[in-house]
Structures are given as structure tokens and as C-alpha cells.
Amino acid sequence: MVDFARVQKELQECNKDIDVSGISIKLKGDSNSLTHLTGTIPGPLATPYEGGNFNIDIVLPDGYPFEPPRMQFATKVWHPNISSQSGAICLDILKDQWSPALTLKTALLSVQALLSAPEPDDPQDAVVAQQYLRDYQTFAATARYWTETFARTSTLGIEDKVKKLVEMGFPEALVRSTLESVGGDENMALEKLCSG
Amino acid sequence: MLDSEASGVAAVATSSVKSAMVTDSTTNASIPMAASNSKDFAKKKRVNRSAKLKQCKLDARREQWLSQVKNKGGFGDSSGHPPCSESHSSMENLEVKPRVEKEGGSIYHHYSDSDSASNSPTSHTSSVSGSSNVSGTIFTGSGGSSSSSGGSCSGSITGEDEDDDGCLDDWEAVADALAVTNVKQEQDKLSFDNRRVVPSVSPPELKPEERVEGNVQKGPPNCRAWKPDDAFRPQTLPNLAKQLSFPMKSGRQYGCAWGCKNVVSVPSTCPICCEDLDYTDSRFLPCSCGFRLCLFCHKRILEDDGRCPGCRKQYDYEPIKGEATIDGGSLTFKLGRSCSMIIRS
Numbered sequence: 116m117v118d119f120a121r122v123q124k125e126l127q128e129c130n131k132d133i134d135v136s137g138i139s140i141k142l143k144g145d146s147n148s149l150t151h152l153t154g155t156i157p158g159p160l161a162t163p164y165e166g167g168n169f170n171i172d173i174v175l176p177d178g179y180p181f182e183p184p185r186m187q188f189a190t191k192v193w194h195p196n197i198s199s200q201s202g203a204i205c206l207d208i209l210k211d212q213w214s215p216a217l218t219l220k221t222a223l224l225s226v227q228a229l230l231s232a233p234e235p236d237d238p239q240d241a242v243v244a245q246q247y248l249r250d251y252q253t254f255a256a257t258a259r260y261w262t263e264t265f266a267r268t269s270t271l272g273i274e275d276k277v278k279k280l281v282e283m284g285f286p287e288a289l290v291r292s293t294l295e296s297v298g299g300d301e302n303m304a305l306e307k308l309c310s311g
Numbered sequence: 312m313l314d315s316e317a318s319g320v321a322a323v324a325t326s327s328v329k330s331a332m333v334t335d336s337t338t339n340a341s342i343p344m345a346a347s348n349s350k351d352f353a354k355k356k357r358v359n360r361s362a363k364l365k366q367c368k369l370d371a372r373r374e375q376w377l378s379q380v381k382n383k384g385g386f387g388d389s390s391g392h393p394p395c396s397e398s399h400s401s402m403e404n405l406e407v408k409p410r411v412e413k414e415g416g417s418i419y420h421h422y423s424d425s426d427s428a429s430n431s432p433t434s435h436t437s438s439v440s441g442s443s444n445v446s447g448t449i450f451t452g453s454g455g456s457s458s459s460s461g462g463s464c465s466g467s468i469t470g471e472d473e474d475d476d477g478c479l480d481d482w483e484a485v486a487d488a489l490a491v492t493n494v495k496q497e498q499d500k501l502s503f504d505n506r507r508v509v510p511s512v513s514p515p516e517l518k519p520e521e522r523v524e525g526n527v528q529k530g531p532p533n534c535r536a537w538k539p540d541d542a543f544r545p546q547t548l549p550n551l552a553k554q555l556s557f558p559m560k561s562g563r564q565y566g567c568a569w570g571c572k573n574v575v576s577v578p579s580t581c582p583i584c585c586e587d588l589d590y591t592d593s594r595f596l597p598c599s600c601g602f603r604l605c606l607f608c609h610k611r612i613l614e615d616d617g618r619c620p621g622c623r624k625q626y627d628y629e630p631i632k633g634e635a636t637i638d639g640g641s642l643t644f645k646l647g648r649s650c651s652m653i654i655r656s
Binding site for chain 1: 582583584585586602608611612615618620621623
């Protein structure tokens with residue numbers, strides 16, 4: 116049984132200093148369950164992930180906090196220790212090195228640190244790890260591109276995005292439906308519009 | 312000796328100054344006790360200022376006293392007080408005093424009294440002596456010569472120069488005695504002296520003198536006002552000040568430090584389950600790293616992997632036994648010790 120009192124306190128504590136840490140935890144989507152959460156971490160500065168906001172799906176097992184939370188990137192990331200396909204994270208504290216003294220916030224902070232300090236010798240995604248070791252420049256470019264493509268959240272509001280895409284020559288109704296289908300991501304919508 | 316004498320002289324100077332100050336204030340103030348006490352503090356400040364000047368005077372006095380001793384020989388110490396140059400009348404008064412005081416007290420007190428009359432400087436003894444002096448003056452006053460009593464009182468202020476010698480000797484002895492004796496005892500003595508003085512003052516005979524000379528009144532109020540102050544003043548006062556000041560400071564510091572330590576070291580809630588730690592939990596320290604948690608979470612962790620959440624080390628199993636079954640734990644410990652003993656032997 117999940118310790119909801121602790122989870123509730125953790126959410127309050129984490130969202131209290133969201134301006135400082137940039138890390139936020141919210142209930143995931145539609146469900147009101149405290150066991151399914153979504154965490155958001157900003158890409159660390161001076162890394163290919165700078166400027167991106169990465170969403171992480173969090174599922175709390177029944178044994179939480181005595182068992183580690185299950186975390187997975189919902190945003191596509193190009194990183195040696197993060198599966199480019201599933202978003203699975205290879206991080207010891209989320210597995211055998213978990214401690215009940217850790218919290219969701221500290222775990223997310225560790226994930227953020229992992230973004231800035233990859234461990235290619237213990238890879239989750241072998242392809243990315245090989246690229247990281249053999250051709251760092253390409254790796255960095257790819258990671259930056261993925262960040263721009265998938266993790267970049269425009270500061271524009273939904274109306275501004277619609278206006279911008281309409282100015283490109285797309286019909287407004289199609290732009291709105293496309294934006295909704297991709298979750299409001301401007302680049303994704305443009306990609307889809309161009310391909311479709 | 313020189314240093315000790317010098318310090319003694321300084322102490323005497325301050326005390327004598329204080330005595331002079333007290334007399335002045337009392338003359339102005341009349342009898343009220345509280346007023347005299349409050350004034351004593353102000354007087355002390357004044358005393359510090361004039362202390363240097365007093366030292367010079369004391370040096371001169373001591374020279375005078377030495378010369379007198381040479382002239383008068385042994386006369387100074389035994390009957391010693393007489394060295395007063397003022398007059399035989401004062402001598403007569405002194406002689407009367409011993410008789411009177413012998414009834415109430417010991418001869419030793421007389422010496423101290425005479426010394427105090429002249430020297431008032433010594434703290435406890437001075438207060439005692441001051442009281443005795445007053446009584447002496449009173450009796451002398453009853454004897455008839457109001458002028459003589461007035462002379463003795465004024466002599467305490469101005470005539471100190473001649474009498475100081477005895478004071479110095481007594482002062483050193485007194486200082487040694489004071490160091491040994493408890494302050495409380497001294498205070499008790501002082502209180503007794505005061506009691507003696509009070510009745511002596513009450514007699515109607517004194518009243519005319521008091522009216523004639525404010526000095527006479529100075530004695531009793533001085534004694535009362537002084538005794539607390541005197542007892543504290545030369546040696547005990549600094550000690551008391553230290554006792555008062557240091558504990559206050561240290562208490563505050565330690566209090567803050569302890570408070571902070573308590574807050575830091577003992578969390579109010581379990582970091583694992585966020586429940587409040589009760590008394591048992593707050594005393595429960597399962598790991599050497601200092602990480603605290605409630606007993607429930609500890610048990611839950613032991614059922615799992617048994618590692619401390621704070622340092623990830625394996626918990627020792629001894630505390631578990633101790634918790635679960637104390638008897639079993641103690642038995643196992645005893646066995647372990649005996650085994651180790653055997654192995655060692």
C-alpha cells in the first residue's frame with residue numbers, strides 16, 4: 116500500500132520551490148490517482164539538453180517508499196542511459212540503490228544529473244552509447260536536435276501557435292486538430308502537417 | 312609581600328573611600344535602607360574614580376602609621392586603636408567600648424571595631440567594625456561627650472590616616488580569613504553585628520546626638536546598607552558578579568546550542584513515513600550514521616533488505632533482538648561474551 120500521506124507531502128514540498136529547482140510533479144493526465152504522476156525536469160545548462168523540458172512518467176509501486184518509484188521518460192531523449200525507444204532509465208537509485216530516505220524530488224534531481232553526466236559504460240541504449248563513445252560531436256548534435264524537436268516547449272500560447280502555422284499556409288481547422296493530436300507541440304504539428 | 316601589600320592597600324583604599332561615601336550619602340539621605348543601597352552602587356562608581364587618589368593618601372597614611380609604630384612601639388597593636396592622634400578622649404572612648412562589647416561580643420571584635428572605625432575599608436570586618444564603632448560612639452555618647460562621639464565619627468573619615476596601620480594588618484589577616492571562610496558565615500556575622508548595633512542605636516540617649524550630628528546616624532544605616540555591599544564588595548563582590556554574569560551568558564549560549572542540536576539531531580517526524588516520532592522513536596538510534604526513523608519503518612526495512620536508508624549499510628541485527636525479545640537478546644549477548652572470554656583465555 117502506497118503511503119499516500121508521504122506522497123502528498125512530497126508533492127507539496129517539491130512544488131513549493133519549483134521556481135528554484137525547476138522540477139515539478141503533477142498528477143498524471145486524467146487519473147486522480149496518487150500512484151501515477153508526471154514529473155518535469157529542465158534540461159541541464161551547458162548540455163545538449165539545455166532548453167528542453169523533459170516529462171517523466173512516474174508510477175509508484177505498492178511498496179513505495181520502501182520500493183523505488185518506476186520512472187520512465189515520456190519525452191524522447193537521445194542519451195546513453197535512456198532508451199531512445201521506451202524512455203527507460205538506467206539509474207542505480209531507481210533500482211538496487213534506492214533508499215526510502217530518497218524522495219521523488221531527489222530521484223528526479225538524480226535523473227537531471229544523469230542527463231548532464233552520461234555513463235556510456237553502463238548503457239541503456241547501446242546505439243546511443245556507441246555513438247557517444249565514438250563520435251561525440253554527432254551524438255551531441257543528435258541529442259540537441261532531439262531536445263529541440265521533442266523537449267522544446269514553446270513559450271507561445273496555443274493561439275499564437277495556431278496563428279504562426281496558419282501564416283505558413285495551413286488551414287486553421289487542420290492546424291488546431293493537428294496541434295491537439297500532438298499535444299500542442301509546435302514542431303511536431305508542423306512535421307505532421309508537412310508529412311500529411 | 313610588596314605586591315600583596317600594594318593590592319591590599321588598593322582594596323583598603325576603595326573600601327575606605329566607599330565607607331566615606333556611605334557616610335556622606337547616609338547623612339544626606341537619612342535612614343531609608345533602599346535608598347542607601349541604591350546609592351551604594353553610584354558610590355562604587357565614584358570610588359573607582361577616586362581610587363587612585365585614595366591610594367596616594369593610603370601610602371601617606373601608611374608611612375605615618377609606620378612612624379607612629381616606631382614611636383609608640385607595641386602600644387599600637389594590642390590596644391592599637393589608640394594611635395588616633397585626636398585625643399585621649401577618643402582613647403577613653405575606646406577603652407569604654409571594649410567593656411561594653413565584652414558583654415555582647417568578644418575582644419577580637421573590639422580590635423576589629425577599632426580598626427573598622429578607622430579603617431572601615433576591610434569588607435566584612437570593616438562592616439563589623441563600623442557597627443561596633445557606632446555602638447562605641449553611642450556608648451561614649453551616653454558617657455557624656457557628644458563631641459567625642461562626633462570626633463570619632465568624623466575621625467572615621469578624616470582620622471583614617473592614623474588608624475590605617477591596624478587596618479592594613481587586619482586587612483591582610485582578614486583577607487586570608489575571608490578566602491577560607493564562607494561568605495554566608497560572614498554575612499551571618501554581619502547580620503548579628505547589625506542586630507547588636509540596632510538596639511544600641513535605639514536608646515533615647517542617641518537621639519540628641521543624632522540631631523546634633525548627622526554622623527551618628529550614619530553608622531547604623533551604613534552598617535545595614537553596607538553589610539550586604541560590604542560582604543560582597545572587596546572579594547566576594549567580584550565573585551558574585553562573575554557568578555551572576557557567567558552563568559547568564561553561558562546559560563544563554565548553551566541554551567541556544569542545545570536547542571539547535573535538539574532540533575537538528577532529532578527530527579520531529581519520521582523521514583520515511585512522515586509520521587510524528589514519539590518518545591520511543593526519538594530515542595531509537597538504529598544506525599551509527601545517526602539516521603533516525605520510526606520503529607515501524609525500521610521493522611519494514613528489516614523485513615526487506617535491512618539497509619539503513621541514510622547510509623545504505625546493513626543494519627546490525629543486535630538492536631532487532633533487543634527490540635523483539637529483550638531476554639533473548641541479553642542471553643545471546645552473555646553467551647557471546649562468555650565465548651569470547653573462553654577464546655581469549
